[in-house]
Amino acid sequence: MGLISKLFGSDAAKTLNETQQTLFEQHVGQLLFPLFEQTLIKTKAIENIHFEKGRLSFDLIWPFAAKQLHAQLNQAIEQAVAKIPEVTQLSIQPITRIQAYQTQPSVAALPGIKNIIAVASGKGGVGKSTTSVNLALALQNQGASVGILDADIYGPSIPTLLKLSGKPQTTDGKSMEPMESYGLQAMSIGCLIEEDTPMIWRGPIVTQTLTQLLKETRWQALDFLIIDLPPGTGDVQLTLAQQIPVTGAVIVTTPQDLALIDAKKAIKMFEKVNIPVLGLVENMSTHICSQCGHEEAIFGDAGGLKLAQDYNIDVLGQLPLNIDIRLQADAGCPTVAHDPTSELAQRYITIAHKLGAQLAQQRKNYSHAFPNIVVQNS
Numbered sequence: 008m009g010l011i012s013k014l015f016g017s018d019a020a021k022t023l024n025e026t027q028q029t030l031f032e033q034h035v036g037q038l039l040f041p042l043f044e045q046t047l048i049k050t051k052a053i054e055n056i057h058f059e060k061g062r063l064s065f066d067l068i069w070p071f072a073a074k075q076l077h078a079q080l081n082q083a084i085e086q087a088v089a090k091i092p093e094v095t096q097l098s099i100q101p102i103t104r105i106q107a108y109q110t111q112p113s114v115a116a117l118p119g120i121k122n123i124i125a126v127a128s129g130k131g132g133v134g135k136s137t138t139s140v141n142l143a144l145a146l147q148n149q150g151a152s153v154g155i156l157d158a159d160i161y162g163p164s165i166p167t168l169l170k171l172s173g174k175p176q177t178t179d180g181k182s183m184e185p186m187e188s189y190g191l192q193a194m195s196i197g198c199l200i201e202e203d204t205p206m207i208w209r210g211p212i213v214t215q216t217l218t219q220l221l222k223e224t225r226w227q228a229l230d231f232l233i234i235d236l237p238p239g240t241g242d243v244q245l246t247l248a249q250q251i252p253v254t255g256a257v258i259v260t261t262p263q264d265l266a267l268i269d270a271k272k273a274i275k276m277f278e279k280v281n282i283p284v285l286g287l288v289e290n291m292s293t294h295i296c297s298q299c300g301h302e303e304a305i306f307g308d309a310g311g312l313k314l315a316q317d318y319n320i321d322v323l324g325q326l327p328l329n330i331d332i333r334l335q336a337d338a339g340c341p342t343v344a345h346d347p348t349s350e351l352a353q354r355y356i357t358i359a360h361k362l363g364a365q366l367a368q369q370r371k372n373y374s375h376a377f378p379n380i381v382v383q384n385s
């Protein structure tokens with residue numbers, strides 16, 4: 008049995024001859040996914056390979072959501088396939104298949120959710136919610152099934168950002184159907200209370216509410232649930248570490264010293280509770296004047312990048328301070344939903360690619376890195 012039949016199943020052996028199999032393995036199998044340093048063979052990316060009357064077809068399994076990058080890899084495959092004799096036609100079916108990555112061993116997975124990504128900032132107002140919602144939309148735009156949970160119980164902003172209206176429905180009186188907007192599943196305390204009702208709750212009730220919102224929503228087949236955390240490093244974050252299976256965290260910061268100090272605290276907190284920090288987004292990196300186009304680093308120069316370097320964290324991307332991001336967010340049509348092809352939306356899409364590739368790369372079992380978490384409630 009040739010190598011290819013072992014790797015790709017016996018169908019291939021039946022249809023491709025020995026020489027073709029070797030060439031396929033050498034030229035196609037050794038190609039790398041963009042942003043991802045593993046070969047198609049290593050990632051077992053090729054399935055259902057079939058060759059008949061000069062026509063070669065197979066499924067190409069993408070381990071992260073990156074529709075926009077499909078053409079680039081398809082083109083490389085076409086060039087590689089051209090080196091295989093007698094193949095006159097090629098048909099590639101790209102399929103996005105995101106796996107559930109390991110989380111804390113002591114916390115059980117939740118039904119309907121493969122991976123939970125917490126988006127955090129130390130300081131308030133740095134654009135965490137805006138980034139969360141655009142990141143969720145970008146992942147979805149690129150082929151993932153995505154939900155977003157607003158964990159900011161005191162100041163929920165997801166209902167405004169996604170223009171959610173009405174109350175969640177229930178079919179059994181015990182659980183809620185997620186709200187839906189732009190194809191995202193969403194839940195927020197803001198969907199359950201009146202807009203001008205202040206939440207005057209103590210910590211334990213807040214954390215209980217968060218876990219209820221998470222667990223009593225009937226999330227449907229999500230690859231990712233993005234949790235938009237409130238700023239800071241308090242009760243809600245500790246609840247996350249103790250009770251919620253989190254795959255990893257994304258830190259949002261501005262390059263300003265004050266924000267960086269708090270971002271460091273957030274990074275250290277995740278380190279302490281053994282939740283891997285998957286990367287950092289520097290928001291409001293520069294301001295580009297809408298009148299003259301002059302670019303200015305009004306919050307300081309590359310502070311987020313330096314922080315990422317100091318803590319050995321990947322920079323997933325930088326966003327400028329741009330009036331369109333603010334206007335679109337305020338209007339309930341975030342930048343990626345507004346126009347995914349715009350230059351700004353593309354920045355969020357690149358962040359989504361990097362995050363996905365980063366996760367796919369870390370597909371190994373995290374459980375060794377997770378000692379049993381003991382966090383003391385004060």
Ligand SMILES: Nc1ncnc2c1ncn2[C@@H]1O[C@H](COP(=O)(O)OP(=O)(O)OP(=O)(O)O)[C@@H](O)[C@H]1O
Pocket residue numbers: 128130131132133134135136137138159162164236237238290291326327328329330332333334336337
């Ligand atoms: N890159 C950006 N360019 C312009 N405006 C932005 C940008 N990012 C966020 N904003 C705006 O900044 C304000 C604060 O953003 P956002 O609510 O996302 O911050 P936050 O960190 O989630 O705040 P908090 O958690 O403290 O409520 C909003 O008005 C938002 O539209």
